[in-house]
């Protein structure tokens with residue numbers, strides 16, 4: 001390949017939109033993430049921002065692929081692929097040799113099993129409720145007037161774990177409020193919230209069966225305290241990446257590239 | 263081809279408008295008796311000159327039924343009771359309900375307590391259906407069922423009438439098995455949704471009429487070569503699939519059931535009634551021959567092996583388990599099927615289904631991903 005070619009992947013989730021542009025050497029030349037998923041302006045904006053970053057125009061994009069729950073709402077991409085397949089492709093690239101990928105997104109959690117060649121052989125998704133997902137953490141942070149990005153640092157200060165027993169987000173929210181009212185420290189409550197997400201994730205991972213190496217993707221990977229708790233409970237090292245949040249979009253871009261190579 | 267389309271259009275219309283069918287039977291002066299799942303001896307109804315009418319719930323929300331059932335009961339029973347309580351089934355002369363799972367057992371009593379206008383025909387069946395005591399129990403039970411049907415249908419059933427009904431049903435079951443085999447391997451001629459509608463329609467038709475239609479379809483389909491097109495051959499396992507959103511998803515992701523293990527489809531037509539003399543003992547013996555089914559006692563878990571063999575014998579690329587929400591018998595078997603499939607390197611996926619679910623976004627993602635794995 002002499003002239004450069006560019007491939008765009010867009011992942012329109014329930015709470016965020018992400019876009020990644022790769023060149024024909026798999027270098028990420030542009031990427032963008034915005035809150036606001038399906039039905040907002042964010043999908044358009046992340047595409048424009050990624051193009052700007054890469055100093056490209058939409059005409060320079062050879063092939064594009066959309067993924068994520070909101071992908072049906074746009075019709076300009078050349079391909080679409082389910083988010084699980086995109087996560088498998090992205091995960092294989094970010095974490096070569098990975099066999100288990102845990103992805104905790106805005107409103108779902110999933111575990112993907114890959115074979116030695118990086119092909120997805122099995123996947124498990126959470127039940128149809130927000131417990132154990134990013135949305136659950138947002139709601140819990142809201143309950144004490146904080147942001148989910150603050151949760152990790154609160155947990156670092158915890159001395160013990162306040163038990164959050166409700167698996168239903170709505171009940172858990174009132175449990176958090178009543179624990180606060182009864183004088184429990186915020187860090188301990190956050191530790192309890194994290195443990196409840198870990199509980200859910202552990203059962204999901206165990207249902208899929210864990211094979212190392214294990215990687216984690218999705219916005220929740222930014223919460224390092226939670227990742228540490230999960231590592232401890234699963235007794236494995238969990239690989240993460242600073243761009244793990246872009247994994248779905250990256251997988252879509254790489255899929256677009258593979259279509260070009262075909 | 264055009265003959266297939268014509269028959270299918272007629273049956274699809276019936277499958278989607280059971281209420282109209284019920285009205286039609288009543289206008290024609292027929293007595294109609296409701297028939298719940300599973301393995302109900304509906305030949306008795308037919309022999310009594312009445313029309314057996316399938317009652318397997320309906321898509322919608324249970325409101326009145328919640329007075330009787332807690333929320334964690336399956337939607338087939340919830341929605342069937344809902345229809346009874348909201349007077350949608352008042353035209354029935356009786357309602358046969360079996361007892362093969364705990365939910366159905368509770369359903370019998372809730373029907374009796376809540377639906378005053380339609381008498382319950384209690385069809386007690388032992389899960390332990392193959393031992394001598396079980397066999398004897400079914401015969402006694404069916405004797406009582408026969409009495410109750412005679413009362414509801416205002417007709418005394420002769421042995422000849424019962425034998426004639428059994429013969430018709432045997433012929434119909436054979437035609438259904440043929441249809442299922444032919445249609446699954448020709449999704450480009452008859453789509454998976456149309457296949458499902460043809461089967462669903464049988465629950466709301468006089469079996470003699472449905473048999474006529476099946477014969478026409480089978481004749482036309484057998485002239486066509488097998489052709490999968492871009493459909494992926496799978497085995498469908500579970501209780502039922504005829505929820506419009508589920509049928510649409512299976513079609514959208516291009517799955518065709520080259521064989522099925524659905525209680526409402528193949529399992530319902532798996533066992534014929536033998537002719538060894540007296541009709542009623544023969545009918546009850548047929549229930550004792552039900553096996554490899556999540557609904558009867560299956561100590562060696564033949565059901566699991568059967569699903570795997572169905573996949574292997576029909577070159578299916580995968581198994582889709584449509585797990586009815588809150589269904590104990592199926593929930594026990596589903597993980598075993600998944601494990602056995604894994605051991606044989608057959609991809610399998612479990613999709614939870616329910617007549618009261620409004621959004622199938624997660625099922626969509628799962629089926630889409632599964633389709634990508636199979637490709």
Ligand code: SF4
Pocket residue numbers: 299336337338339363364365366501586588589590591592
């Ligand atoms: S077998 Fe399952 S779906 Fe059928 S009536 Fe019983 S609980 Fe409901």
